[in-house]
Amino acid sequence: AQSVTQLGSHVSVSEGALVLLRCNYSSSVPPYLFWYVQYPNQGLQLLLKYTSAATLVKGINGFEAEFKKSETSFHLTKPSAHMSDAAEYFCAVSDQGSSNTGKLIFGQGTTLQVKP
Amino acid sequence: ETGVTQSPTHLIKTRGQQVTLRCSSQSGHNTVSWYQQALGQGPQFIFQYYREEENGRGNFPPRFSGLQFPNYSSELNVNALELDDSALYLCASSFEGGYTEAFFGQGTRLTVV
16 A cells, blocks of 8 residues: 655744755555645645656745655755745655545645744 | 635534535546545545546545536535544545646535534
């Protein structure tokens, strides 16, 4: 079964500092991987996705993630944090099992705090 | 292009009651998936509807049921509500099963008292 582990439930950075949110996955087939952001009382917004093309994926709002098969990782980074980046971030893997649903399996989430 | 819309945004129900949540999919999408997000947790897959048929189900009891209509909008019904059903319910719309991208609505916050 596929699964996702997000290391660190809370990450705090200073404004302008590097953001690094960690995600490791488990999958028996080549995965599709996603990062979503959720602001308070909102739904999920797609930041970026990996679907077996380039291993370095660029997303919206200056975020990017690198797929590393050897490490089964898909960490999210941003060179310089903005106050507006404070939110909950979810890593997800797409289930490509026999049900063929493409359902998403989410990690527990990481809360990003940005300090002025 | 219209986005995914869910109604209502907030709902309070009493234990044992029944509830219906609604989702309008994004224009051009024929697949709707429902997720339950408990407080402080990641979303959990409930089920998916593709072309009006259930197309996969997560680990949820039968009192969670759904429908998809010819215009691809969808309903999530929960019978015999329990306190643990209190959560944010998210609808996601996609095209042809949605391996590559799913678009989420803003969610319905259900509180069971």
